[in-house]
Amino acid sequence: MTQQDRPILLVAACALLDSDGRILLAQRPEGKSLAGLWEFPGGKVEKGETPEETVVRELQEEIGIVTKVACLAPLTFASHTYDNFHLLMPLYVCRRYEGIARGCEGQAIKWVKPMDLRSYPMPPADEPLIPFLQDLL
Ligand SMILES: Nc1nc2c([nH]c(=O)n2[C@H]2C[C@H](O)[C@@H](COP(=O)(O)OP(=O)(O)OP(=O)(O)O)O2)c(=O)[nH]1
Numbered sequence: 001m002t003q004q005d006r007p008i009l010l011v012a013a014c015a016l017l018d019s020d021g022r023i024l025l026a027q028r029p030e031g032k033s034l035a036g037l038w039e040f041p042g043g044k045v046e047k048g049e050t051p052e053e054t055v056v057r058e059l060q061e062e063i064g065i066v067t068k069v070a071c072l073a074p075l076t077f078a079s080h081t082y083d084n085f086h087l088l089m090p091l092y093v094c095r096r097y098e099g100i101a102r103g104c105e106g107q108a109i110k111w112v113k114p115m116d117l118r119s120y121p122m123p124p125a126d127e128p129l130i131p132f133l134q135d136l137l
Pocket residue numbers: 011012013032033034038039040041042043044087123124125126
């Protein structure tokens with residue numbers, strides 16, 4: 001695939017924080033691309049959605065917590081070329097939400113201290129995001 005043929009894929013993701021300043025990571029399930037890697041909850045921005053609405057929806061669907069657009073603060077973004085698309089992924093931080101996080105789609109989840117983020121293999125697009133979280137927290 002040449003650079004010209006590669007579409008930009010807009011994915012919105014979120015660093016959900018607990019009161020101890022730990023970050024929620026979710027493990028990508030078997031059968032999906034990048035299976036087994038640890039990611040920030042989120043997903044593709046669907047037609048008619050803002051990225052913030054995507055995050056609110058995905059957090060509810062995947063992690064079972066309820067939050068609001070106003071509770072999301074933009075932190076940074078990932079911009080990374082994969083084989084079949086170029087990923088553009090805004091990363092939000094969310095500290096205010098209701099409910100207890102769980103893997104609603106059977107995926108493993110983990111609350112991780114900022115210092116320990118590098119112990120969890122992440123998609124290549126996510127690597128440059130780690131220092132932003134470590135500086136924030
Ligand atoms: N949610 C999320 N996706 C990420 C991260 N890093 C990263 O490269 N991605 C990629 C993986 C996927 O290609 C895409 C998110 O798509 P998705 O999660 O909505 O869809 P999906 O699992 O069905 O993905 P796919 O099997 O179609 O590739 O963004 C991340 O930290 N969080």
